[in-house]
Amino acid sequence: MPLKTGPVTALALLLWGVLACASPSPSWGEGNYPWWSFPPSLPPDEYGNILINRTSEKNGIKAVTFSHWRHRLKFTCRVCHFELEFNFKVNTTEISEAANKAGKFCGAANCHDGKAAFGHDQQPNCDKCHNGNLGYGKEKYGELAKFPKTKLGNEIDWMRAMRRHLFKPVRYFSIVPPEVTYDKTLSLQAEWYNIPPAFFPHKAHIRWLDCNNCHPDIFNIKKKTTKHFSMVLNLKGDFCGVCHLSVAFPMSDCRKCHPDIKDY
Ligand code: HEC
Ligand code: HEC
Ligand code: HEC
Ligand code: HEC
Ligand code: HEC
Missing domain, CATH: 3.90.10.10 (Cytochrome C3)
Incomplete structure (x- = not known):
């Protein structure tokens, strides 16, 4: 179906275009979140x-x-x-x-x-x-x-x-x-509007870790039942942040977990 653009929509689009060009586009990466604090980065x-x-x-x-x-x-x-x-x-x-x-x-x-x-x-x-x-x-x-x-x-x-x-x-x-080949990739939908989900691949993790390293101490075994599972807590060293702040790739590498985050 062809897209119909009414005069109001056209005006809104124009206005959006002007505003978007005037303000620098947000870039997803370390240091761009005054509301989040990342640990200082170390040399590789x-x-x-x-x-x-x-x-x-x-x-x-x-x-x-x-x-x-x-x-x-x-x-x-x-x-x-x-x-x-x-x-x-x-x-x-x-x-x-x-x-x-x-x-x-x-x-x-x-x-x-x-x-x-x-x-x-x-x-x-x-x-x-x-x-x-x-x-x-x-x-x-x-x-x-x-x-x-x-x-x-x-x-x-x-x-x-x-x-x-x-x-x-x-x-x-x-x-x-154990010879379990549990390789389910979970899509963890953020509660914020417009944020692409984070993916959790079991397959990648069990090459390194034991089920017991994460269940039940860090995560419940039932999807979406781990309470208050958010970036703020990840960055405080809970949940994904247990490993992804200091040893596994860091939390500032947004796209490794949220592959659809743009402008990064
Ligand atoms: C190690 C994996 C991982 C990395 C790296 C990561 N995130 Fe997340 N992010 C998550 C998970 C898990 C959630 C929670 C999803 C849910 O609600 O179940 C989340 C949630 C969010 C939310 C929703 C708000 C909230 O606090 O729940 C935003 C916004 C977000 N991430 C942005 C980012 C940005 C920007 C970066 C890079 C600076 C980033 N994330 C890096 C795993 C990650
Ligand atoms: C690196 C951490 C980690 C490891 C290791 C791990 N898991 Fe998980 N698992 C998670 C996370 C994160 C969730 C989602 C929790 C949530 O959303 O509350 C999850 C959820 C699950 C679920 C529920 C899935 C669903 O769809 O509801 C099962 C079952 C599970 N894991 C089994 C296993 C088994 C079996 C192993 C070992 C072979 C294992 N896990 C190893 C982190 C891990
Ligand atoms: C117990 C430690 C631990 C926890 C907790 C953990 N991870 Fe990981 N994760 C690792 C390790 C180790 C790797 C291997 C890659 C590395 O070291 O950089 C990895 C790899 C990954 C990869 C694979 C990237 C690729 O290149 O294939 C993703 C995606 C990922 N983690 C997301 C998450 C998310 C999302 C969470 C939280 C829901 C989480 N991880 C929790 C240790 C952990
Ligand atoms: C040869 C043994 C060894 C291996 C392999 C190892 N670790 Fe560790 N790790 C340690 C020791 C020892 C400590 C310090 C424990 C203490 O002081 O209580 C530690 C501490 C940590 C910490 C805490 C860091 C901090 O700043 O507090 C994290 C997170 C961690 N390891 C994750 C991992 C992950 C993820 C892997 C696999 C990619 C891994 N470790 C592989 C021995 C190991
Ligand atoms: C392979 C590494 C390693 C070697 C080699 C090693 N240590 Fe340690 N040592 C440790 C670790 C890890 C601790 C715990 C440190 C902590 O928590 O502060 C420790 C603790 C200690 C402590 C603290 C008190 C105690 O008794 O636990 C003393 C003293 C000590 N070592 C002396 C020595 C001496 C002397 C040698 C050589 C003869 C030695 N160590 C060799 C790793 C090592």
């Missing part, structure tokens, strides 16, 4: 790096450096955050040197046990962890030069790199992941 070779300092300095030794990008090349998140029981928040896991030496946490078998990787016995090994340097080991970032790129976070498209088998992280130590 430090994104996901943390300093663990729950007990170190109190006991007269420097904080422990830990780099996610260096470790996720070798292990999936589920190995550490499900099997080894590290929490998704720095300084909340009760890691101690005694536990490390007894084969837990960093000292688990296949990890810093003195065989698979340097252990907890003596110097200079202590300083490889206890150096208080957030950027420790970043010269190795150059080894990822061939990985597919993206704009934010580590500037590495981890999903594409994985699909291309550029690295092959270990998926489990002793707790074999």
Whole structure:
């Protein structure tokens, strides 16, 4: 059917055109939302790096450096955050040197046990962890030069790199992941008018994570029943923001979740 444009509509369109050209078009991206605050961005070779300092300095030794990008090349998140029981928040896991030496946490078998990787016995090994340097080991970032790129976070498209088998992280130590192939992609419709939905792909996530990493602590298992699931809370570190603020691609990368957001 041909579009009929009456005089009133034509005038409205003209007015809209003038206004739209006069005001700069909104651009979706970091820093353009006075009502939202994003964490400060880190250089790509430090994104996901943390300093663990729950007990170190109190006991007269420097904080422990830990780099996610260096470790996720070798292990999936589920190995550490499900099997080894590290929490998704720095300084909340009760890691101690005694536990490390007894084969837990960093000292688990296949990890810093003195065989698979340097252990907890003596110097200079202590300083490889206890150096208080957030950027420790970043010269190795150059080894990822061939990985597919993206704009934010580590500037590495981890999903594409994985699909291309550029690295092959270990998926489990002793707790074999269940053979469920739950690959439903959920469309999460925002409550705001005119905002394209966010998509949540189970398939991409279960390559890295265990169902237990998200259900039931972060999300209910029934779609749209997780209460107050909004950008403000995502940006406060709840829900998607548990991972997508500090380790997985950051919240400022709107289109990875809302592919139909324009002008970005
Ligand atoms: C080799 C082990 C290991 C792997 C693999 C790993 N993590 Fe971590 N992660 C840790 C440790 C250790 C901590 C700090 C825990 C603490 O201090 O309580 C941590 C902390 C975190 C935090 C909190 C960061 C902060 O600033 O508070 C998030 C989020 C996180 N990890 C997500 C992930 C995701 C997502 C993956 C997979 C892409 C992953 N981790 C892979 C060991 C690992
Ligand atoms: C593979 C990494 C790693 C190595 C190697 C390592 N540590 Fe630790 N160590 C940790 C982590 C992680 C913690 C928990 C830190 C925190 O929460 O502040 C810790 C905690 C400590 C603490 C705090 C108090 C306690 O007893 O838990 C001391 C002291 C300590 N380590 C000494 C050492 C010494 C000495 C060495 C070398 C002989 C060493 N560590 C080697 C990772 C390591
Ligand atoms: C990691 C995924 C993810 C990223 C990245 C992301 N969002 Fe969202 N966004 C969501 C989810 C999930 C919701 C809630 C949908 C619902 O209501 O169920 C949401 C909701 C919204 C809403 C509706 C208002 C509200 O608070 O619920 C707006 C507006 C929005 N996003 C804009 C953006 C913009 C702009 C960016 C980039 C700066 C962005 N989002 C980045 C996942 C994401
Ligand atoms: C990274 C986090 C994450 C992981 C890992 C995860 N889920 Fe989910 N799941 C979600 C989110 C987000 C929702 C939607 C929640 C909402 O809308 O309230 C959801 C919803 C569901 C639903 C309800 C879907 C519907 O249409 O109502 C089922 C069933 C489910 N997940 C099963 C699983 C299973 C099985 C696994 C492991 C194979 C798994 N999930 C792993 C985040 C996750
Ligand atoms: C427990 C950690 C965790 C939570 C919670 C989480 N994600 Fe993710 N997500 C990841 C990891 C790890 C990846 C792999 C890509 C990366 O690290 O950048 C990923 C990948 C994705 C991708 C795939 C992008 C692609 O390139 O294929 C989308 C889309 C996504 N997440 C959206 C969401 C949304 C929406 C939510 C909230 C409803 C959410 N995620 C919650 C960890 C998480």
